Amino acid sequence: MIPVTDIKDTSRQPLPSLMGGEGGGSLFTTFFRIGLFTIGGGYAMIPLIEAKIVDEKQWITREELLDLMAVAQSCPGIFAVNIAIFIGYKLRGVGGALMSTLGCIMPSFLIILAIALFFRQFQDNPWVARAFRGIRPCVVALIAAPTFKMAKTARIGWTNVWIPVLGAFLIWMFGVSPIWVIVAAGLGGFLYGKYIAADSPPALPIREGADTEEKE
Amino acid sequence: MIYFQLFYTFFLIGLFGFGGGYAMISMIQGEVVTNHHWMTMGEFTDIVAVSQMTPGPIGINSATYVGYTAVVNTGGAHWMGILGSATATFAVVLPSFILMLIISKFLMKYKHHPMVEHVFTGLRPAVVGLLAAACLLLMTPDNFSTPSESPWQFWISVAIFVSTLIACQVYKINPIRVLLCCALIGLLLF
Structure with missing residues (x-):
């Protein structure tokens, strides 16, 4: 039986073009912008994707982003690039995946090459160091912000709040790799569905408006 | 080669x-x-x-x-x-x-399969944990300094952290704008 978890259809929003046009709404330019401002590792991309792709353009739902993060984290390779590949593929197939990936890595590529060619003392520059002292605490807060919204989307309540708490604690305090947390959680969900919730209907139906509620 | x-x-x-x-x-x-x-x-x-x-x-x-x-x-x-x-x-x-x-490809094909749904019921809360961990791991003296090492930098970092949270959560300001502002604050204050 198929649960009533119809994830919002993205087709009600116009699909992005691959390269240009539509006032910068293409996959390439969107991911170029996101790549350009992803500072401090892959997770720093999440708030940008959330603002641009989930809230503004509504290409994917917040719930899909959550699922996608689980998949991207358990696949080899670069987290941020994995996410770009999936979103591009979902919206426009292989060509879309290619464009979003290119967009995502192009800023890195150009900036690093510029530094390697012309600006080798980049990390010793006092202006750069100062700007970064301001950026770093900001990035930490930017990653903290979606955590709360994601908790809402994942429908965290008293019965399952131990999962994120335990997961975060294991990673933070004991240096457990996030992959093991993902594997354990996926396996746990599978076993729960197979043996405990087998008779009752599976997951609670996801409310259609769950994502739009908080946007006034 | x-x-x-x-x-x-x-x-x-x-x-x-x-x-x-x-x-x-x-x-x-x-x-x-x-x-x-x-x-x-x-x-x-x-x-x-x-x-x-x-x-x-x-x-x-x-x-x-x-x-x-x-x-x-x-x-x-x-x-x-x-x-x-x-x-x-x-x-x-x-x-x-x-x-x-x-x-x-597989995910988009089978995402409505009950078993896949169950797996994701476990995964979604865990991903929230990952995000929280990513944030906790970044709360280091490297990123915030310490009150004893440089009180000025530490308290400004804390202020930047809190105001970014408020800007994003309450006022829903675009993260890119917030980043640029913080870079400017860094340039001016540090």
């Missing part, structure tokens, strides 16, 4: 690089410093520092920089170094590109 070696090395790193940028950096270090002697440990440390400071995923940044440095260090011209960058970056992305396409 250095391009083939670069391609092969970074393809393997992309294929087995589980666990994000930092796990990848130790793999890159093992390959390019210890194994191939393309650069010294000092050069590699500089590359990691720049990769952390510049925009973009750390894995891509370091692959690009390492590709360039490896070619130039083994006697290549600058334009050959650019080719080295492109090779390393392409190679590190290629495995995940192929894998993610296959996985995306």
